[in-house]
Amino acid sequence: MATEVKVPVLGESITEATLGEWLKQPGDAVAMDEPIASLETDKVALEVPAPEAGVMGAQIVSVGDTVEVGAVITTIEAGSGGSAAKATAAPAAAKADAPVEEPASSVTLSPAVRRLVLEHGVDPSKISGTGKDGRLTKDDVVKYVKSGGTKEDVLAEKGSASAADVHPLSAASAVATGNRNEERVRMTRLRQTVAKRLKSAQDTAALLTTFNDVDMTAVIETRKKYKDLFAKKHGVKLGFMGFFAKAACLALKDVPAVNAQIDGDEIVYHDYVDISVAVSAPNGLVVPVIRNAEQMSFADVENTIGDFGKRAKEGTMTMADMKGGTFTISNGGVFGSLMSTPIINPPQSAVLGLHRIEDRAVVVNGEVVVRPMMYLALSYDHRLIDGREAVLFLVRIKEAIEDPTRLLIDL
Numbered sequence: 001m002a003t004e005v006k007v008p009v010l011g012e013s014i015t016e017a018t019l020g021e022w023l024k025q026p027g028d029a030v031a032m033d034e035p036i037a038s039l040e041t042d043k044v045a046l047e048v049p050a051p052e053a054g055v056m057g058a059q060i061v062s063v064g065d066t067v068e069v070g071a072v073i074t075t076i077e078a079g080s081g082g083s084a085a086k087a088t089a090a091p092a093a094a095k096a097d098a099p100v101e102e103p104a105s106s107v108t109l110s111p112a113v114r115r116l117v118l119e120h121g122v123d124p125s126k127i128s129g130t131g132k133d134g135r136l137t138k139d140d141v142v143k144y145v146k147s148g149g150t151k152e153d154v155l156a157e158k159g160s161a162s163a164a165d166v167h168p169l170s171a172a173s174a175v176a177t178g179n180r181n182e183e184r185v186r187m188t189r190l191r192q193t194v195a196k197r198l199k200s201a202q203d204t205a206a207l208l209t210t211f212n213d214v215d216m217t218a219v220i221e222t223r224k225k226y227k228d229l230f231a232k233k234h235g236v237k238l239g240f241m242g243f244f245a246k247a248a249c250l251a252l253k254d255v256p257a258v259n260a261q262i263d264g265d266e267i268v269y270h271d272y273v274d275i276s277v278a279v280s281a282p283n284g285l286v287v288p289v290i291r292n293a294e295q296m297s298f299a300d301v302e303n304t305i306g307d308f309g310k311r312a313k314e315g316t317m318t319m320a321d322m323k324g325g326t327f328t329i330s331n332g333g334v335f336g337s338l339m340s341t342p343i344i345n346p347p348q349s350a351v352l353g354l355h356r357i358e359d360r361a362v363v364v365n366g367e368v369v370v371r372p373m374m375y376l377a378l379s380y381d382h383r384l385i386d387g388r389e390a391v392l393f394l395v396r397i398k399e400a401i402e403d404p405t406r407l408l409i410d411l
Contacts, residue, residue, distance in 0.1 A: 002075040003052055007067050010041050014319065016068045017041045018189040023135075024056045030076065037073060040189045044286060044317045048073070055079040064186050116141040131313055139280070139313075194285075201346050206382035209341040212394040214401045216357050216372040219243050222404055234299035240354075241277070241305055242298040244329060244397070246407050248352060249273050249294040251396035252327060257385050258378075258393050259326050261347045267384060276325035276345055277305060281312035287328065287345060288312075288321040333357065339375045349384050352397070353377035 010017055017039040024036040035047035036056060050056075057075035061067055113136050117124050120141070127144045129136040187195070201207070223238050230238040252259040252273055260269045273294040276287045288308045290301060311317050328345045333356040342353040353376070360373045376397060380390050400406045 002057060002077050003054070004072045005036065005048060005051060005074045005076060007039065007069050007071045007073060008046070008048065009069055010039070010046065010319065014041050014069075016066055017046070019061050019063055019065050019067055019073065020045055020188065021063055022059060023047070024050075026056055026058055026074075028056050029079075030054065030056050038315060039067070041319070044319060044322060045190065045281070045315050046318075047315055050076055052076055113138055113141060120145045131315070137313060197346060198343050201343050204346065205344060205349075207344065207379060208382045208387070208390070209377055209379045210387065210390040210394060211339070211378075212376045212391075212398055214374050214376055214398045215362070216240075216374050216401065218402055218404055220357075220372055230299070234303070236299060236302045236306055238298065239302055239305070241329070241331065242301045243401060243404065243407070244352070244354060245275055245277075245290065245293050245296075245301045246298065247397050247400035248275065248327065248329060250400055250407065250410065251393045253294070254396055255389050255393045257389050258350045258380065260384060261326070261349050262381070262384055263347070270326045272326070274324050274326045276322075276328040276348070277308065278328070278330040279305075279308050279312045281315070281317070286312055286317055286322060287325070288317060289323065289325040291324075328352070329354065333374065340377060342377060342379045344379055344381060350378060350380040350390075350393075353379065 007017065018041075020038040020040040022037050024030055024034075030036055030050040030053065032051070032053045033049045036050050037048040039046045039048060054076040055078070057077050059074055061071075061073050067073060113124075116138055117136075122141065122144060124136055124141075127136055127140050128134075130140055131137045219240065223240075227238050230236075256269050257267075259273060260267050262268075272292055275290045275293045277290060278285050278287050290296070290304050293301065296304070308317070308321070311321075325345065325348060328342075328348055328351040330342050330351055331354040332340050332342075333354050337355050338358070339355055340353050342351045344351050355375045355377070357372045357374045359370050361368050362371050362373065363369075364371070376394055378390050378394050
């Protein structure tokens with residue numbers, strides 16, 4: 001007897017989602033609790049596990065379809081899988097979700113990863129996956145290409161190949177258009193929500209950005225001196241985010257307006273600090289929350305961030321992880337950003353942007369010296385936060401980072 005696989009409860013006030021990808025195909029053998037599909041909600045991607053072991057039946061919905069909580073998306077049949085089961089899978093559903101042919105590999109790829117693989121002409125079987133159950137992520141493909149895994153490598157290994165061998169378009173069409181190909185891809189529910197929220201922030205808040213720079217010498221030397229002892233004791237690396245999270249807690253205490261929000265005609269001040277941190281995930285950035293950061297140690301902060309990063313890559317973040325937040329820290333420096341004007345995450349009133357560290361000539365005690373410097377950016381809602389308060393906040397951050405002892409004695 002077949003067991004129905006239904007869309008699970010997605011979280012408070014969330015009644016529907018979009019089918020992001022099928023992780024299993026009709027006829028595939030599945031184990032109990034093994035992910036068989038990925039759903040995208042307004043904030044996060046969720047995996048749908050198999051309720052029992054068996055063989056996956058027909059795909060009742062297609063990738064991109066909107067499904068409601070409780071809707072049946074497939075079934076689990078008794079058996080162990082194989083070609084016979086695949087042959088009996090529903091033809092219409094199989095046709096609707098037939099994957100684009102992948103070069104030189106039978107690896108199951110998500111649509112986004114498949115596009116990258118085809119674009120660069122790489123062999124996915126040669127790339128080590130860092131996603132859940134070893135699946136490839138977009139970052140895996142990008143890193144592989146940057147390390148030298150290029151389209152030419154694949155062509156050389158095949159001996160001779162046409163453009164049609166490494167791209168779903170035919171060689172003739174590629175020549176005729178001069179490789180001016182276009183592709184229309186439906187925006188994910190997550191991307192649609194991000195777009196609406198960011199535009200709403202621009203339309204509603206009086207956004208302004210204030211800048212400062214900070215000498216990272218003291219933090220770098222502290223990390224270098226204690227990183228081994230810290231890792232040995234706490235089982236996690238001592239990163240930069242721990243310093244900035246703790247510095248933000250001190251600064252927010254001194255300048256409470258930056259940690260507040262507007263609610264109608266009232267201002268809501270928080271005596272706690274819930275820091276939203278932007279984390280890279282296969283489907284885009286997600287923003288989980290470090291709750292009560294003001295009560296945490298450096299190790300607590302680093303462990304929490306490390307766990308967020310791991311679960312973001314695995315696609316196991318939950319709605320609860322991203323609910324709330326009173327202040328945001330966004331680290332564009334990990335991608336090489338020199339300077340930016342980040343947009344606030346409503347209903348929050350401010351976001352701190354971190355950037356890359358680079359050696360620059362600065363004047364210290366009347367002498368020109370080379371120091372590792374970072375630009376800081378605070379974007380804020382000017383309806384609530386005055387310019388003086390924004391500048392004072394960044395100065396407090398700068399003082400704490402340039403003299404980490406302040407973090408210990410609450411200055």
